[in-house]
Amino acid sequence: MAASSSSSSSLFLLLLLFVFVVSATSRHLGHSALHSYFRTHRTGLPPRSTYGPIKTNGRNYSFVCDSRRFADLGLRVTDFAYCNKNLSYEQRVKSLVGSLSLEEKVGQISDQARGVQRIGLPPYSWWSEALHGVSYVGHATYFGDIVPAATSFPTVIVSAASFNESLWKSIGQVVSTEARAMHNLGHAGLTFWSPNINVVRDPRWGRILETPGEDPFLVGKYAANFVRGLQDVEGHEVAANPDSRPLKVSSCCKHYAAYDVDNWFGIDRYHFDARVAAQDMVETFLLPFEMCVKEGDVSSVMCSYNRVNGIPACADPKLLSQTLRDDWKLHGYIVSDCDSLEVMHHGHKWLGDTPEAAVSQTLRAGLDLDCGDYYSNFTESAVAQGIVRESYIDTALKNLFTVLMRLGFFDGMPKYESLAEDDICTKDNIELAADAARQGIVLLKNDHNILPLCKDKYKKLALVGPHTNATEAMIGNYEGTPCRYVSPLDAFSAEGKVEYDLGCTVWCWEKEAHQRAKEIAARADATIIFAGISLEVEAESRDRDDLFIPYSQSNFITQVTEASKGPVILVIFSAGGLDISSIARDNAKVSAILWAGYPGAEGGRAIADVVYGRYNPGGRLPITWFESEYTKLLPMTSMPLRPIDELGYPGRTYKFFDGQTVYPFGYGLSYTQFNYTLKSVPSSVVVKLEPLQLCLPLTYKPNASLEEEHAGAACQSVNVADTACNHEINFEVEVANTGKFDGNHVVIVYSKPPAGVAGAPIKQVAAFRRVFVPAGASSSVKFSIDACKSLSIVEKTAYKVLPRGQHTIVVGDDEPTVSFPVKVDFN
Template identity: 90%
Template sequence: MAASSSSSLFLLLLLFVFVVSATSRRLHHAALSSYLGTHSTGLPPRSTYGPIETNGRNYSYVCDSRRFADLGLRVTDFAYCNKNLSYEQRVKSLVGSLSLEEKVGQISDQARGVQRIGLPPYNWWSEALHGVSYVGHATYFGDIVPAATSFPTVIVSAASFNEDPRWGRILETPGEDPFLVGKYAANFVRGLQDVEGHEVAANPDSRPLKVSSCCKHYAAYDVDNWFGIDRYHFDARAAEQDMVETFLLPFEMCVKEGDVSSVMCSYNRVNGIPACADPKLLSQTLRDDWKLHGYIVSDCDSLEVMHHGHKWLGDTPEAAVSQTLRAGLDLDCGDYYSRFTESAVAQGVVRESYIDDALKNLYTVLMRLGFFDGMPKYESLAEDDICTKDHIDLAADAARQGIVLLKNDHNILPLSKDKYKKLALVGPHTNATEAMIGNYEGTPCRYVSPLDAFSAEGKVEYDLGCTVWCWEKEAHRRAKEIAARADATIIFAGISLEVEAESRDRDDLLIPYSQSDFITQVTEASKGPVILVIFSAGGLDISSIARDNAKVSAILWAGYPGAEGGRAIADVVYGRYNPGGRLPITWFKSEYTKLLPMTSMPLRPIDELGYPGRTYKFFDGQTVYPFGYGLSYTRFNYTLKSVPSSVVVKLDPLQLCLPLTYKPNASLEEEHAGAACQSVNVADTACDHEINFEVEVANTGKFDGNHVVIVYSKPPAGVAGAHIKQVVAFRRVFLPAGASSSVKFSMDACKSLSIVETTAYKVLPRGQHTIVVGAYEPATVSFPVKVDFN
């Protein structure tokens, strides 16, 4: 579960799901696995196979009177099982009944339990990044549960720009934009956790949960292993401006909007302090500022990394335990808490009350999950709910939604079966199976490889030609031969976990050289048009071999599309599905990696070092493909309707105005540089203003299709260090050919028009802002919004 790999050299915003369910046995996770992404549930299964084993019998929940009887106990003797009490009272009673030794046994991910009071052991660690994974101590695949539905990797789901996503090292992230990542996080977490009818509660710590999900890795986590610099020793030196604007925002949205019940801290240091020992990041920000209702967990073995890797403060193990407990870390995924906390208390460096606080946070979440009382509503789920047709179809649809059409010369796609009857399928991913599902994977229900899918459509010849690294030069010959006699050639190429993965950062942005040579040779040999299908998570500089190569007629980016990936690709190629995905990352040119080291954390350009900006928000140079890029088989036009012209914010008599930093030579006309009140602190302002507008989207082509409307805001001209533009809203809509629809947007003016100043204040600047509708020129429309203060 360790950190992510920054596959290309720009900043990645990381969000994952560390699933904590109400149980930890096989059947439970089977039920969960088939529902992840639709009706995700962390629920007790049928009573015939309970999750809690006690003296040879299995029970669905802790406070079952029969279970206590098996232990020679009476459930009525234990207040923590009294349903008439609040969760707070029950948890207080539970924690108060434990000795120090017993308390320490519960604050690592493999909690020992306490049989004398009927408390069973519990495994906290299971994973469900894009379908239930076998990674972790609590998930099992075997004879009872052989498989689970496998969805596309997160980067592909993010490419759908669909606000109802299915899953969250670059393939494990939702892309480069903090707003998109935050939306993904909040909706994903809500889908996992929310019990219908209990989405809001007066006391959030009593709100029931289907599954406890976790946003990770917090924070400023961008290096896995790059030229000998690894995540176990890296110190991310990040300005507070970048922390607020980029590295923390997705987590803030995950907590505030998603009400996530857990956050995981990362291995790295942030400005000198290990993330898991930083009270500002944990207690102050997560709990006090954002009001986290849940627990904070370390990445696995983070305390050992802090002690032996960072050697922070030259600490002993006991001092490391003291630092993290005082910072607010509740659960150690590892063994430092279980091995050294008692001695830390004996040495006087840890208060026992710190342990009590951690346990209260942990057991409150388990109460909310039904671990103690059960959730009868979900007890019918079992083996026959695994790998159903509906779930497999959903995985295929998720893959279709995320596929991005990058090139389509002469409208070669959708491919005509009548005209192109004989296909050549070549390339290292032609028969991809495991490569399609990425990492943090489980055993899938089945695989549909590209070869499987296209073979079912008609006459094909195939040859892999080579593997991803493509060292098999002699193998190229047959691939060229079949391409020379086919009506059309589809090349399945790209990279894989051999190139980009956990503990494996990329050194460049190119397809491996020998594979590029293979693609070029096959393209030259092909009799008919060539379609290139790319498997990757990070961007690839394919400018010369494909984008600018006239013999390559079409390019599709499929990411790592999950177990149904071949089926989804065939559906797009043959036009049964019109691609509507958009790139959630910028595809930089290969020379970009030579301009700045991966260890550089600033997002903004550093002119004196010659460093360019990172992400679409701050990079103003040429790209291979921009963030938000994606074509369709049809055409969409925009017409603006009912747009606002101004926002006037009434200031409190004691309102504190903040100065802005302006670029050199900015004129006074440029956004009121000389105004008495240049900006206001959003946190201190009554921001109840909305920007409401409509855009009519018309499908003027011949194909039905999905279209993603992306809305950006651009700040007033002349403000130094401001972003070029930022995503503030997006909507995915379906339109039949010839149809149009009005899409309404309502945005909080202070959130959508704010910038983060060098001081790290989030401010609303005075002056003329611009709202841009559309991801890239020329298919955009825009209108100005003037902000003034009264």
């Protein structure tokens, strides 16, 4: 017994040592050493050639219609027309659907499709995620054996803060390359339910970290670029028949639509009915999805849990079949958020439906795929009851199988078949993740130009606060296993002499731990406080009650600030805005504030690069940071964007709120200064109308002079959808860097509608561009914006109209800012 016990102890110690070495390696080794380590230590694993996404009778294959695979099943591939490459996808899919019995059809319309062995159709798991890197969320993806990790990018809200379309597309391209490699190795599917493109309507929402912000145009541009990065196969970006355009992987824009309440004082997404005016629906909630479909050519859209004006989103034919397919021409499939049909049945209790009736409602509305088990459990009985036509199932299968055809699931895609473990966690991929974090960091305060920090002057640093040694906290949710972590402590320790102490966790209940943090701050040349919130405070299914940093942590920050001998730099981790007015923004002892969001696995390195000036911050806030008092003025469940005067509710987002903020949308400082000079500015746009074209009235504010001026016009506005508008507003902005640091600068262009139009936005983003300008140099940025798209507004009738009158183009926020008028008239 003693010998056995000793042996067990030794094995246990060796196991602990192995875990420690792997953990230390993944956190501290460079990329090449990390990859070498896993290559060397994959002992006992079979060679890569034995891995594959499709397992058949103990063997692995790369695609369905492999003749050897059919032979393994005792079948001949030539007997099945769906494997005949000489036929069109449409013909092949028709043959495949037609060869299935009702029971077999039903087995393919849930997220874990069962397959049909008798015809060689394998099972397929539809659910993978890739919000900011391949995630382990979903049935189809896992990490382990030959794929221990994947590149972890910053959360979406941080990448959005870069205002850089090419970056978003590049991230998508890297993620899809790693996803394809994982698929080849049997570790992932080909259908990834990302990105989340819900607009941030309320600052309390728990899922802000997953989204690109509060402006629907910005969100739509992010969606289109990220989706293109994920899906596009080089040389096949467009096709005469979009249903045959090949896909690198399939992307999915979610959650459609008006979804942005998770769990607020007991009101949750499984029961919430979003009461949305048609005006807000068109202007805010649908626009990003329209751009995702029309500009991104996304191959999937996911409907949400909530009801919209009484109807569950996944059962609304107007939202699904009419809008997505008929109006926007979606080429792909529509999937439910997971267990949405059960939510519809048990949560919403909509129409007192039976499970079969819920299946009937969603299939008729145009829902192709059920992430859940209602389709698989209740569709056959729904057909037997006569409330579901089998043709509805055929249509769903056509949409699903066509996407799989485009992905090469049936035929393979040689362009990507060589991708493997060496294409995951590459040096370039990790560097892009670090660069994305650098580009998204926002400088909120920099008194006396304390940043960039001078190493010669501030040799001894105190690092304190709950995120000082952040690892998992940096990567947010819908995350994968990262290639490595570089925490703030790792990064700053490599720079010079540091003392550190967390002081407390995010909730900061450990008051006895504050003392050491104050002591090291008191003897350091400078103090960096890594503070903020985490997924313990804001997350899926967890909305916030207020906009403050947890009270005890605020006290901790104040105490450390007061105790510090040298300047204090506050680094904020959060997705949503925080009211840090008193503890930091207006506190003279806090010299600088950086917002890092949740910056991904390379976050510590990115923060250090910014602090020491190796990178000049150029990020801008993609959301408004409201004062906490704002949340007392209106409930989270009030959906209108415009102010509700009779209830005293303020407007939402920068487009409709004109009060005091902590920091406004688009805010962000630099280590240098920029000036704008306008060039080649247009003065008017004249739109020629057709002889029988209808004009639409505008709603004006109660102002007699304005009302008379505009009411007298023969045509106050035109419906953009009925107007042949090909007018471009072309102008040029010279951006001059007048400071001492090279820097990236985001130029944001807004349009402002004619004065006096009731309910119009204060301003709205029309374009943006990120540009690099060396110190002392200038760069000319040319803009060409579509007059009908960029100057249009959505009237309360929900028509998107181009108003007659004087519009204003504003370039920039606060300083620098320039503007010019553009008069719109109709001929």
